[in-house]
Amino acid sequence: MSGQQIIKKKKKFADEPNFTEKKTYRPNDVKETGLAFVGHEISDDGKVMNQFLHYDQLYTIRHGWNSPFFKGLLDGKIMGTYCPICNDTWVPARTHCWRLNCNLEHTKWVEMPLTAKVHTWTVAGWSGRSSLKRLPIVLIYAIIGDSKVAIANELHKIKPWDVEFGMPLKIVFKPKEERIGAVTDFHFEPIDNWKPSPMNKEKERIKKLVEPVYEWVKTMK
Numbered sequence: 001m002s003g004q005q006i007i008k009k010k011k012k013f014a015d016e017p018n019f020t021e022k023k024t025y026r027p028n029d030v031k032e033t034g035l036a037f038v039g040h041e042i043s044d045d046g047k048v049m050n051q052f053l054h055y056d057q058l059y060t061i062r063h064g065w066n067s068p069f070f071k072g073l074l075d076g077k078i079m080g081t082y083c084p085i086c087n088d089t090w091v092p093a094r095t096h097c098w099r100l101n102c103n104l105e106h107t108k109w110v111e112m113p114l115t116a117k118v119h120t121w122t123v124a125g126w127s128g129r130s131s132l133k134r135l136p137i138v139l140i141y142a143i144i145g146d147s148k149v150a151i152a153n154e155l156h157k158i159k160p161w162d163v164e165f166g167m168p169l170k171i172v173f174k175p176k177e178e179r180i181g182a183v184t185d186f187h188f189e190p191i192d193n194w195k196p197s198p199m200n201k202e203k204e205r206i207k208k209l210v211e212p213v214y215e216w217v218k219t220m221k
């Protein structure tokens with residue numbers, strides 16, 4: 001195929017973004033092993049975000065069409081997408097509708113409410129080294145707003161045995177200066193004035209399983 005023919009073909013790829021807003025937060029003591037987000041950059045048109053993950057070596061994660069979600073985290077917002085045909089909404093975002101009738105319709109972005117509901121949950125009694133002292137950790141899948149899918153994150157300010165399916169939650173962000181555009185920028189908490197239901201057999205069972213974890217963590221230096 002000659003060069004002439006290639007030029008005539010339909011342009012397939014987007015223009016290379018021009019990254020102008022760059023931030024570095026590589027810790028001074030970062031070693032050649034381990035995992036850390038060490039920076040990110042945002043293109044001058046605000047459309048694309050690259051994130052730099054050091055995991056034994058430096059990786060660049062191009063968020064592409066999903067960039068608004070990660071940029072939104074920097075601003076303390078949860079961005080989702082919806083289909084303009086059927087109105088299904090998703091967090092984590094989908095770039096195209098999943099319904100066959102919508103023929104892969106390109107979705108639009110929408111700012112989601114900072115409220116959610118527990119869909120599924122579990123209690124972590126063991127973890128990677130960096131989180132051991134925070135155990136036990138309540139990990140949940142939550143439905144944000146009217147999303148059709150659930151997103152995973154930690155649930156704080158609750159005893160692990162008090163978690164309930166469907167319980168109402170709020171989304172709490174870290175202070176702006178600590179945010180890095182990753183899902184660890186936020187966590188879930190029960191809504192204000194939420195009261196757990198009285199203890200029952202199942203809650204007692206979970207409590208018995210979890211209490212040794214608290215004791216074990218106290219022994220850690």
Ligand SMILES: [Zn+2]
Pocket residue numbers: 083084085086087088097098099102105
């Ligand atoms: Zn649709």
